[in-house]
Amino acid sequence: MPRRTATMLASTLMLIALLCAGVFIPVPYAEMSPGPTVNTLGDHDGEPVLQISGHKTYEASGHLNMTTVRVTSADYKMNLVEAVYGWLAHDNKVVPHDTLYPDGKTEEQSTQENAEEFSQSQESAKVAALKELDVPVKSWVVVSTVVKDSPAEGELHAGDVIKSVDGTAVKQPADVAELVTRHKPGEDVTFTVVPAKEQAAAEKENRTATTTEKVTITTAASDDTGEKRAIVGISAGTDHTFPFSIDIKLADVGGPSAGLMFALGIYDKLTPGDLTGGQFVAGTGTIDDDGKVGPIGGIEMKTVGARDKGARYFLTPAGNCAAAAKDTPDGLTLVKVDTIGDALDALKDIRSGDTGSLPSCTTG
Incomplete structure (x- = not known):
């Protein structure tokens, strides 16, 4: 065999071997890509995204689109060829697998966490919108979760309303941890709670729950490095009672990032006129x-x-502005917002056509 032919054959075989290795050898990466966007003012899967009853609502035109990201699943094994393609693709992003699924988190665990964050974002969106409209909302501190095999398991339950800890009234979730950690591990702490079932019954009957129970729990030591804290194994959160019904109907979406756009959609539905002036506005951001x-x-x-869907303006959290401004899609104006009030002010400028004064995102 001529040397030239042998060299070409060897090179070809080596290339084939490298390609096979690239296809079959997994790499510890995952991929993110643009996901669907949904107009919070419109319908999704045949029904309105926002369904409000018990209060006057108004027709709203234009778009206030929430945006999403697609990610590969926790058990997906990306190969080297896919990783290289993802790195080269302009609209995709390849990141270390642990960035999306830290500490070996499973697909089921990630889905559950995203669902909980999505539910909480809906509640906060409702509260933020109603506060902006000066509509009173009743709030209280509750047990959000109970850690398995913790001292609180079987003693406290998700949905229990925490009235006090050791006789000190609880006004916000952070109060609970502060009061528990006044103890040393092994000491008793006493919770005064309204049981979840009693609270649910009171809400259903539109009355104030009055039945309380005292629950004494022996604290355990935290697994922190360094000095150990006293813990009972719960996380505290906030629950609310709204003066009328607000339902958000959107399946197969998780995480907290739609909070801002839900809040704006609710505000628009409860006020006359159009927040957008008929413009296509999209955005993202958590909201408290x-x-x-x-x-x-x-x-x-x-x-x-958002750009691919047709958006002209994108409401961008201040904390994301620098990253977003590094590669702004053509035809999309990034608008910097830090509060729902900022977003409402920006929408006022957009619908009036006074866009020159919009707060913009910069890379600095």
Whole structure:
């Protein structure tokens, strides 16, 4: 065999071997890509995204789209060829697998966590919108979760209303941890609670729950490095009673990042006129009960998805502005927002056509 032919054959075989290795050898990466966007003012799967009853509502035109990111599943094994393609693809992003699924988190665990965050974001969106409209909302501190095999398991339950700890009234979730950690591990702490079933019955009957129970729990030591804290094994959160019904109908979506857009959609439905002036506005951002907007992940994917859907303006959390501004899709204006009030002010400028004064995102 001529040397030239042998060399070409060897090179070809080596290339084939490298390609096979690239296809069959897994790499510890995952991929993010633009996901679907949904207009919070419109319908999804044949029914309105926002369903409000018991209060006057108004027709709203235009778009206030929440945005999403697609990610590969926790058990997906990406190969080297896919990773390289993802790195080269402009609209996709390849990240270390542990970035999306830290500490060996399973697909089921991630889905459950995302569902819980999505539910909480809906509650906070309702509260933030109603507060902006000066509509009173009743709130109280509850047991959000109970850790398996913790001292609180079987003693406290998700949905129990925490009235006090050791006789000190609880006004916000952070109070619970502060009061528990006044103890040393092994000491008793006493919770005064309204049982979840009693609270649910009272809400259904539109009355104030009055039945309380005292629950004494022996604290355990935290697994922190360094000095150990006293813990009981619960997380505290906030629950609310709304003066009328607000339902958000959107399946197969998780995480907290739609909070801002849900809040704006609710506000628009409860006020005359159109917040957008008929414009296509998309956005993202977590929101808390006080209307503070927080940063989210995958901002680059969300701006691309919004632009591809037709958005002209993108409400961007201040904490994401620098990253989003590095690669802004053509035809999309990034608008910096830090609170729901900022977003409402920006929408006022958009519908009036006074867009020159919109707060913009910069890379600095």
